[in-house]
Amino acid sequence: MMTVGKSVERIRAVVTIHKRDLRLALFGPVLHVVTTSSIVIAIVIIRNYLNYIRSNGIYPMPDLFSFPFRWAIITIGVYLAFSTVVTISRERESGIMELLFYGPVDHIAYVVGKYMAQVTLYLMILALYSVCFLIFSWMAHVQISASFSFMILMSVFTGGYLIAIGIFVSSVSGSVRNATLVFLAIVIVALLLQGVQSWLSNITPESDYYNPVLLLQQVVSWTQIALTWLSPFSYLNHGVNEMLRGNMKAFVGTIALAISFCLIFLASSVLGLKFRGVRQ
Amino acid sequence: MRKIIGALLVMGICSVICGATVGMVYAQGSDEKREEFVYGVNAFNGSVYHGTFIPPSVDTLYLLADEISIVSPRTTLLYYWPVTNEYKADWDTLSENVEGVLEITSQGQIIASLQPRDYVIQYPKGITRGDPEIFLGEDARTKYEQWSEELQAYRLAVAAYYEASRIFTTTLDDKIEEGDITSADDVLVSAPVRPAEFVYSSTKVYRGMPVTLSPGNYEIRLRNSDGEVVENSEKKLVVFRRDRVGVGYTAIPEDKWTTPEDTKRPDEIIYVRSNNVLYLEPYFESEYNEQHFVHLETPQAPRFGNVDWLWVKEGKFIPNDLQISHGNMWLRSISFEDYMVRQTPGKALGYEILEWQEGISQGMRARSPDFSAFRLVLNRQSQDIGLHLVGDNDVAVSGSSRTVDVVRDIGSGELWLPALLPVAVGIALVGTRRYTLRTRRAAITETSTVK
Numbered sequence: 001m002m003t004v005g006k007s008v009e010r011i012r013a014v015v016t017i018h019k020r021d022l023r024l025a026l027f028g029p030v031l032h033v034v035t036t037s038s039i040v041i042a043i044v045i046i047r048n049y050l051n052y053i054r055s056n057g058i059y060p061m062p063d064l065f066s067f068p069f070r071w072a073i074i075t076i077g078v079y080l081a082f083s084t085v086v087t088i089s090r091e092r093e094s095g096i097m098e099l100l101f102y103g104p105v106d107h108i109a110y111v112v113g114k115y116m117a118q119v120t121l122y123l124m125i126l127a128l129y130s131v132c133f134l135i136f137s138w139m140a141h142v143q144i145s146a147s148f149s150f151m152i153l154m155s156v157f158t159g160g161y162l163i164a165i166g167i168f169v170s171s172v173s174g175s176v177r178n179a180t181l182v183f184l185a186i187v188i189v190a191l192l193l194q195g196v197q198s199w200l201s202n203i204t205p206e207s208d209y210y211n212p213v214l215l216l217q218q219v220v221s222w223t224q225i226a227l228t229w230l231s232p233f234s235y236l237n238h239g240v241n242e243m244l245r246g247n248m249k250a251f252v253g254t255i256a257l258a259i260s261f262c263l264i265f266l267a268s269s270v271l272g273l274k275f276r277g278v279r280q
Numbered sequence: 281m282r283k284i285i286g287a288l289l290v291m292g293i294c295s296v297i298c299g300a301t302v303g304m305v306y307a308q309g310s311d312e313k314r315e316e317f318v319y320g321v322n323a324f325n326g327s328v329y330h331g332t333f334i335p336p337s338v339d340t341l342y343l344l345a346d347e348i349s350i351v352s353p354r355t356t357l358l359y360y361w362p363v364t365n366e367y368k369a370d371w372d373t374l375s376e377n378v379e380g381v382l383e384i385t386s387q388g389q390i391i392a393s394l395q396p397r398d399y400v401i402q403y404p405k406g407i408t409r410g411d412p413e414i415f416l417g418e419d420a421r422t423k424y425e426q427w428s429e430e431l432q433a434y435r436l437a438v439a440a441y442y443e444a445s446r447i448f449t450t451t452l453d454d455k456i457e458e459g460d461i462t463s464a465d466d467v468l469v470s471a472p473v474r475p476a477e478f479v480y481s482s483t484k485v486y487r488g489m490p491v492t493l494s495p496g497n498y499e500i501r502l503r504n505s506d507g508e509v510v511e512n513s514e515k516k517l518v519v520f521r522r523d524r525v526g527v528g529y530t531a532i533p534e535d536k537w538t539t540p541e542d543t544k545r546p547d548e549i550i551y552v553r554s555n556n557v558l559y560l561e562p563y564f565e566s567e568y569n570e571q572h573f574v575h576l577e578t579p580q581a582p583r584f585g586n587v588d589w590l591w592v593k594e595g596k597f598i599p600n601d602l603q604i605s606h607g608n609m610w611l612r613s614i615s616f617e618d619y620m621v622r623q624t625p626g627k628a629l630g631y632e633i634l635e636w637q638e639g640i641s642q643g644m645r646a647r648s649p650d651f652s653a654f655r656l657v658l659n660r661q662s663q664d665i666g667l668h669l670v671g672d673n674d675v676a677v678s679g680s681s682r683t684v685d686v687v688r689d690i691g692s693g694e695l696w697l698p699a700l701l702p703v704a705v706g707i708a709l710v711g712t713r714r715y716t717l718r719t720r721r722a723a724i725t726e727t728s729t730v731k
Contacts, residue, residue, distance in 0.1 A: 032706025
């Protein structure tokens, strides 16, 4: 009886945190600025494709909307995860978190509430993007392929995973500054590593004897292999690519992995919050 | 705690650096040549034999499954070439076979012990035109001799042709004066015929171990006559096979003949401009694990982190018709035709593509077609059409389907319109909130004023 009562209380706390965060994000201007910016990024990419088709006459590809859509959702996913990092760290720094924990909020309710709020926002924005891409499709007579729907499905899980990473970073960080720096470093490394690898491979080493360029190339290559197993961005790319190859087993496997890592990071966030404490 | 984490990080970085340097550093300088054991490899890549070598810095050898590839243990001079960041072999100065038995192991068990054999690789229809053939042992020597004889016969025929041409040219005037030549046809009939081009190609007779394995991970090593494993001869061996086969197309827009595009992925969408003419040249292709295939051809390429797939163009073929469908409805079929490209006469740069027969009838020199393809005329009505190659039994060839999507030409300004949707949603939400807050504040102020 005690357990049921506690669970109900926890669910109530989750719903309250969820509603509060959702309201704060939806009624603030920043989310809408980022949403518009990410659609603008997608439009720039689509415009380049259409210009290419106009000038060259032809452009074969698996799906014209796949790449711009991925960039739009990566931008918004990073923003949502980043806003979680800042919100949680700020609540800890300002003492709001401590105050909440004097009430009916516990570690699990806090982490789940925060996570659910961001995921709900993410789903709402995904729906908005889908409408935008339908309009693009209607305007440019570009068909929406079945793979596009699968990509949206995949992005739900990878987006959720990215938000879980954000929650984890903020739950173990001491201050807003630390949490922000760590999270931005993770995102930048994950996104830029591939570019860095190709850039490094273009640098000509002067010899193979203890050469720092060769060393860096090797270290970057190893880091990239490790990141392939951790990064939500590479999960998104891998899952979408396998789905486009018709390998639905790998697609489902990638979703399962994203869910597993998401749960691991959420559980680690709860433990991290307990370990780190709610006080500044 | 911070100190512990810091110490762990420093240890981690140190171990990474040490590991990297130990695994990587090989030479003492960039311009130094040194004698090293290498594996020379003639690896079959699905269409030709690709010659490469495995220096000591590379620990894994990649080969295609169920095909004969040749591994030749050699000693050569290696030097580091910084421009491409790889080791090069100076085969001209030193190239010695290393005698021994090539042992292939799997999970610690020796599954094959291969002795070196003579081999020769030949392309009877030419390197780019037909499948290669590999001959081993006595067959190799016989085939090489046969090729040498045919080459010698060709050289003699060419020499005879030039001699006949010389005599023909010098006696042509006399024949005209004597009245033997009365028309251009008489010249053509009496002119000597040039021997057909000699495309039959062959390597010399080399020595190596023929390796044919099923897919899997193995280890190889060379054991010399003393029973010892030769230094640097222990390598990992990855044997892989194609993941899928399909049909790719080279799509040539009529007005951009020099910049064709390839569509390699089956079920890919070909986005095209309206009122466009496309020529589609089909070819066989296979899909491989990119890491495996790239390292089969370039063993010293850096390893990439991502596991990607690579479609590799194989051979052209003469297909049956190309069927066009819309949804489940077959619309029409297009036949495979030969085409010639003619440079536009005059100062204006350009060219036109003509059917081969049409080109000949318009006075173009008789020659083999520039390309053979399906001609596809596209307009607004061609939206969302499906393309499928038809096999011998009227069934669509697997992996040959594509969708054509005729994209509407829209202005850049028009394209920005959907961006107004999130702006509108944002204004509506933020505006509603501000209005509600203002109304509530006003109500509170009013209430407190009344009190």
